[in-house]
Amino acid sequence: MAFSLDELIVLNASKDKKKIEEFAKTLERIVEDVFIPIAAGGGITSIEDAKLLFNSGADKLVLNSLLNNNQEIVRQIVKQYGSQSVIASIDYKTIDGNNVIFINDGKERVDMSLRQYIEHVQNLGVGELYLNSIDKDGTGFGYDFDTIDQVANSIKIPLIIAGGAGNESHLIEGLKREKVDAVATANLFNFVGNGLPNARKKIIEENLNIARWI
């Protein structure tokens, strides 16, 4: 499967107390067979956590709640490992037409508009932005292009869109957007049959900007 990807994002989604040591061990095993960058995240609360995951083979970290909860640690991680090693993950829900930011696995609201929050995380020096629609996530109905198109212009760093991809046409629709640098998918089609290799083939047939391997 990894041979169809440009990058792999591994998130520790365990809902109870996030055991970062166990997650780090899992990561170490994944790294052995994957020759693309691996971004890891979920439950990072300290510079020690960051160090542990980097030492376990993460090339980048995905930070989410920490972006709101402790800017100082985010800045420290950026300073020590470089902005290219930090992906800011933003989860939002659309409520009454407004995009509301959520942290802590979607449990806690952040009192900032999506635009303000994007500005906030960019000011922390992060290298990439991972924008996830909680509403679309897991639906397979396609990305939230309404919101993506609204905010894309305010994003100065590479943008990865997430939440909602259900087939290759969604990926293609995303990649056709000038402001979208990458499309992420955790959908079931990744894991069934040749879903991912076929998607990659179709993206190449569309002549979109994606890597070719010999």
Place this chain on the structure above:
Amino acid sequence: MNLVIIDYGMGNLKSLGSALKYLNVENVVISNDHKTIKEADKLLLPGVGSFVSAMNKIKDLSLDKTLDQVVLKDKKPILGICLGMQLLCNYSEEDGGAQGLGYVDAECRKFNEENLKVPHVGFNQVILNSNTKLYDGLNKENDFYFVHSYRLQSDENINQSYCNYKEDFIASFEQSNIIGTQFHPEFSQTNGLKVLKNFIGKF
């Protein structure tokens, strides 16, 4: 063959190690021990992070002197990857500027940020200027994985291959035993594995 990945405390060495393991390289040692480095057949200088911090760490460990001997006198093949490639050069303006190891006459400057997303992250096409051992079995144009905010410039004609990110910059150089790639072969799927295999087998 005895291949040493130089560990000066910066960046992820695991991926590189597992790529070499995948290529069945028998003796891969990750080390900053002077004796080990001197006895190596080939060296890899990886690195992610700040140029200044990296040079400081290299000097704190006195690795610069050991590398001078192994690379310049003993002419052992060395492959610098990303920041490691930049360190092989004269100078970088990152964080106020610092001198590098100075083996290759080139300087690192930040991408001109206007209307350009920096860092330059992701797969991008590398175009070869000349056929070289490093790219044996690959095409004239190949995709490799990049992640960097500073790019290499040189007045000397050292650009064995180049990449375009709003402007052309040096993607790799090959100066007899001193080789550098701005991209990460260890993150570039089968293309990258071929480059690593060439470095191991052909230098």
